[in-house]
Amino acid sequence: xxxxxxxxxxxxxxAHPGSDWWVPIRETPRHPLVERWFTPGEHGWTAIDGPAxxxxxxxxxxxxxxxxxxxxxxxxxHANIGKPVTGHPTSSSTLPSLVVTGxxxxxxxxxxxxxx
Numbered sequence: 001x002x003x004x005x006x007x008x009x010x011x012x013x014x015a016h017p018g019s020d021w022w023v024p025i026r027e028t029p030r031h032p033l034v035e036r037w038f039t040p041g042e043h044g045w046t047a048i049d050g051p052a053x054x055x056x057x058x059x060x061x062x063x064x065x066x067x068x069x070x071x072x073x074x075x076x077x078h079a080n081i082g083k084p085v086t087g088h089p090t091s092s093s094t095l096p097s098l099v100v101t102g103x104x105x106x107x108x109x110x111x112x113x114x115x116x
Contacts (some may be wrong), residue, residue, distance in 0.1 A: 001054045003029050007064035014064055014097040021100045030061045034093045036076035037067035044084030045071045052081075067093040 004026075011025035031050065037060065038045040045068065050057030060067055069076050072087030079085055 001031060001058055003031055003058060003062065006058045010062045010064065010096060014100050019100075025096070025100075030096075031057055034061055034065050034067050034069065036079070038071055038076050038079070038089070039084065039085060044086040045089075046084050047076045047079035047081050049081055051075070063095045064095060067069075067096045069093060 003012075007028065007030065008026050011022055011032075015021040015025055031073070035050045036058070037048055037050075039048055048056065050061065068089045068091075070091035071085045071089055073090075074085045074087070075091070
């Protein structure tokens with residue numbers, strides 16, 4: 001997969017070129033960390049197999065979106081593709097922008113704009 005354009009687009013969405021996060025976001029492959037995830041549907045949650053559709057995988061892995069990885073006790077890595085799982089989400093990948101804002105260095109002005 002040619003992931004670098006997707007990583008660059010994610011960096012442009014959630015960071016700025018001068019930030020400490022710009023280079024790590026642009027140069028770190030995210031897709032191997034979430035190969036399968038769930039999407040909600042009419043009859044429950046359906047597992048998506050990223051490697052089976054690299055375009056969908058890249059779009060999901062490099063978006064500023066939380067990807068649900070577990071429904072109740074069922075992890076997406078062990079779910080049957082095409083067979084919906086019912087229940088509530090119990091685990092997910094972290095929203096990339098939350099990581100960036102939640103671990104940002106304190107503001108030099110000392111204001112409360114930084115989330116801790």
